[in-house]
Amino acid sequence: MMELLNEMAVFATVVDRGGFTAAARQLGITTPAVSRHVGRLEKQIGGRLLHRTTRSIALTELGQQVYASCESIVSNAREVRALAGQYGAQPMGVVRVSAPVVLGQVWLAPQLASFLEHNPAVTVQVTLVDRQVDLIEEEVDLAIRIASEIAPGLACRQLGKMRYVLVASPGYLSRRGNPTEPGALAEHLCVLLGYGPFGNELNLSRSGSEVKVKVKVKVRAAINNSAAILAVVEAGGGIGLIPHFTASASLLTGRVVQVLQEWKFGPPYTGNIQAVYTPGRYLALKTRALIDHLAVAGGLEA
Known part of the structure; x- marks a missing residue:
């Protein structure tokens, strides 16, 4: 048998x-x-x-x-x-994780130190790649994804929300002026992702009101990596639109400042940050432990 x-x-x-x-x-x-x-x-x-x-x-x-x-x-x-x-005494084994490149660098990686300290029998293998991996085909236990919804047949737990912000260096704003309304962005050098749905048309709404506007901006540089956009902005290259998790450290130190703080962005500059895994009656303790750890970690919008 x-x-x-x-x-x-x-x-x-x-x-x-x-x-x-x-x-x-x-x-x-x-x-x-x-x-x-x-x-x-x-x-x-x-x-x-x-x-x-x-x-x-x-x-x-x-x-x-x-x-x-x-x-x-x-x-x-x-x-x-x-x-x-x-039902083992403690989480153990290898957890294979996939995550987007910048999110993995600036948020996921810093969370691993305390997880590994509290779970000495667990090893984590992380692959940073800006595409959706096939969890079964590529033998991934846990994928961190930025998406509004997940594919059928998968389970998820929300870790936070993705919020995009406009940022610029103090030096750039002192030279070119600080825009006070969305239409003024047309007069500035803008640095955006510039691929797929991330074009030069921005949908904005004012926080706490029904005011919505649509603005087309001049894209002087398009880079498919938000950390690279931040580097251009810090060097005074224009106003960049990037996820808050990418900008947070620079905002805290003053290397960049937020522009048009009272405005928020609509699709495609929205989404949820989710821990995605293959559903089953039982989830391996090592994977569940990592998901639980990330769910209470700081650094993401609630």
Whole structure:
């Protein structure tokens, strides 16, 4: 029975990974060994499970039925493993985390020191990348994302809100003047993200009122990294629009000051900062501990 369960797990991995070679890399065995596992399963079941070519695989009708059962068993096994971690004496193991580059640098990384101090049996592996990773495909336990909503099939816990702010250096404002209303931004040098939906048209509303305006600004520099935008602004290069978490340290030290403080920005300059994970009946204790730690950490808008 145990051998059959092993063959079923290997077969499910082949299907999930889309091939024998990818499954072998995932399982840490050779490609011929993977092929032998699948062959033994086919022999025990008495039918072909896969149509195989040199470049791809496809499930047979029998294979589709077998895969559904195998995937269910493997999923249950994952939950049992997670359950063991949930009820262990302490969080332990490796937590693989993904986060956007700047958010990871200025907010996530500083939170890890105290987490690791209080969880000595946990190791954290962080990948900073400005794209949405596939949690299952890339074997990520926890993704920190900035989004208004999450994809179906995932679970999340909100860590904070993302608020964009306009900032400029005192030197720049002394030379060019401090805008007192959104329309005045058209006369200034502006530095924005400038990719995808982040164009040169800004939607603003005055805090505590129904006043809304739409302004087109001159984008003298477009940089797809808010830390780089902040560097330009600190050097006196214009007025930058960046997340508050990026600007907070510079605002505290006075290297930059906030412009048009009473105005807030609409989409796409809004969103929630969320801890996203694969749902299940049981969440591994190591992952839950990190989520709980980040949820009470400071530095983000409530």
